[in-house]
Amino acid sequence: MGKLRASFYDVIVVGAGPAGATLAYELAKANIKVLLLEKAKLPRYKACAGGITVRTANLLAFDISSVIERVVYGARWSYKLDYKLTGFYERPIVYMVTRDKFDHLLTRRAQDAGAELLDNQKVVQLETRAGKVTVSTESHAFVTDVVVGADGANSVVARGLGLAKDFYYGVGLEAEVYVSKGDLSKWDSLMGLDLGTIPGGYGWLFPKEDRLSIGVTGHIRFNKKLRPYLKRLLESYNLENCQIKTFRGALMPVRKKGTPIVGDRGLLIGDAAGLIDAVTGEGIYCAVRSAQLAAAVIMKFLAGGLPDLQGYKKAIDDELMPELRVTRALAIFITLMSVGTPRLFFKLAPENEQVWRALCRIVRGEKTYVSVKQGLGRFQFLFDLLAR
Numbered sequence: 519m520g521k522l523r524a525s526f527y528d529v530i531v532v533g534a535g536p537a538g539a540t541l542a543y544e545l546a547k548a549n550i551k552v553l554l555l556e557k558a559k560l561p562r563y564k565a566c567a568g569g570i571t572v573r574t575a576n577l578l579a580f581d582i583s584s585v586i587e588r589v590v591y592g593a594r595w596s597y598k599l600d601y602k603l604t605g606f607y608e609r610p611i612v613y614m615v616t617r618d619k620f621d622h623l624l625t626r627r628a629q630d631a632g633a634e635l636l637d638n639q640k641v642v643q644l645e646t647r648a649g650k651v652t653v654s655t656e657s658h659a660f661v662t663d664v665v666v667g668a669d670g671a672n673s674v675v676a677r678g679l680g681l682a683k684d685f686y687y688g689v690g691l692e693a694e695v696y697v698s699k700g701d702l703s704k705w706d707s708l709m710g711l712d713l714g715t716i717p718g719g720y721g722w723l724f725p726k727e728d729r730l731s732i733g734v735t736g737h738i739r740f741n742k743k744l745r746p747y748l749k750r751l752l753e754s755y756n757l758e759n760c761q762i763k764t765f766r767g768a769l770m771p772v773r774k775k776g777t778p779i780v781g782d783r784g785l786l787i788g789d790a791a792g793l794i795d796a797v798t799g800e801g802i803y804c805a806v807r808s809a810q811l812a813a814a815v816i817m818k819f820l821a822g823g824l825p826d827l828q829g830y831k832k833a834i835d836d837e838l839m840p841e842l843r844v845t846r847a848l849a850i851f852i853t854l855m856s857v858g859t860p861r862l863f864f865k866l867a868p869e870n871e872q873v874w875r876a877l878c879r880i881v882r883g884e885k886t887y888v889s890v891k892q893g894l895g896r897f898q899f900l901f902d903l904l905a906r
């Protein structure tokens with residue numbers, strides 16, 4: 519736990535994941551008095567595959583190479599657990615990190631910029647009175663002008679502000695698997711991706727320095743199928759007898775159009791706002807970007823240049839939601855295809871060089887989902903229908 523200096527802060531950020539740490543960094547850099555409250559003792563484990571896309575790394579204001587464990591250039595694809603092909607790209611597509619180290623780096627950068635951090639402090643209650651918010655943990659109370667929920671999928675801030683009650687939900691299960699050096703070296707610059715086993719869901723193998731992150735994800739309605747799927751995925755990689763150190767699951771909320779994320783004296787960023795790519799489950803890009811968009815609005819608000827925080831909702835709706843709506847439509851399309859014509863779906867996606875390269879360019883930030891939609895010309899309306 520950090521040292522407590524005062525109980526009033528311009529901004530209190532709840533949750534020290536990528537969203538909260540980025541916001542604390544941006545605000546502290548602008549000399550705003552900011553407190554970052556985190557329920558866990560840092561560094562902490564987070565159920566995550568730890569894939570940082572190149573576009574996410576490019577968003578961050580500082581270098582993250584000290585926590586990058588592998589650089590991925592390609593994917594080994596399987597269809598219903600049966601190996602099909604390996605696709606490569608000429609430049610890096612995803613950096614592999616472990617979330618304890620990555621998130622800790624981000625919080626340290628926020629502290630270096632001047633943010634105060636208190637870990638081991640679970641926020642339990644919010645109370646808004648006379649334009650100020652009292653944020654209570656199990657042992658302290660703090661007062662602020664603006665509170666930000668960066669506290670993930672089960673956000674206590676969202677409940678306290680009466681926001682974000684309406685999401686679509688995905689679920690992810692992750693196992694950290696310790697394997698021999700020989701097994702590890704097979705995945706040096708490659709990730710494994712399995713399609714078609716669960717409609718619309720997928721399995722992954724992401725290599726780290728000393729272990730593999732292996733997991734599965736799918737719509738919440740397939741929740742019960744995920745554990746057996748993960749077991750079969752491990753078998754398909756001949757890893758069923760390896761040492762599994764951590765095995766955890768987590769919800770992946772996806773915001774619906776219009777779901778409220780801004781209140782009178784607070785707002786939500788990252789997973790708390792449901793800002794997740796519905797196709798890949800990538801959430802760290804939006805966590806970082808939503809924090810940056812929130813920082814700009816909060817700074818103007820505190821300086822008296824804005825009457826409220828609604829500008830943040832507009833920024834999210836203008837910049838991130840058009841992309842996320844296309845991912846939602848694609849996720850529905852993929853689910854329908856993988857139920858109806860799974861083999862055709864595989865032919866249209868990874869086996870198709872153009873689609874593979876487009877995917878690589880999206881995760882590198884060189885292309886957008888919206889441009890893919892626009893490429894459909896007069897059939898674009900199909901995306902809008904699916905993502906309603």
Ligand SMILES: Cc1cc2nc3c(=O)[nH]c(=O)nc-3n(C[C@H](O)[C@H](O)[C@H](O)COP(=O)(O)OP(=O)(O)OC[C@H]3O[C@@H](n4cnc5c(N)ncnc54)[C@H](O)[C@@H]3O)c2cc1C
Nearest residue numbers: 533535536537557566567569641669670690788789801802
């Ligand atoms: C299995 C799985 C695999 C994934 N893989 C990837 C991937 O490879 N790449 C990717 O980009 N995304 C991935 N995601 C999504 C990604 O993990 C999230 O989108 C990302 O962590 C969101 O960041 P955040 O800062 O909003 O929330 P989080 O990272 O969840 O951080 C929230 C923080 O708030 C703290 N907190 C919660 N409640 C309180 C409270 N009451 N008081 C104080 N603190 C609190 C938590 O302890 C936590 O530290 C994956 C998700 C899952 C479930």
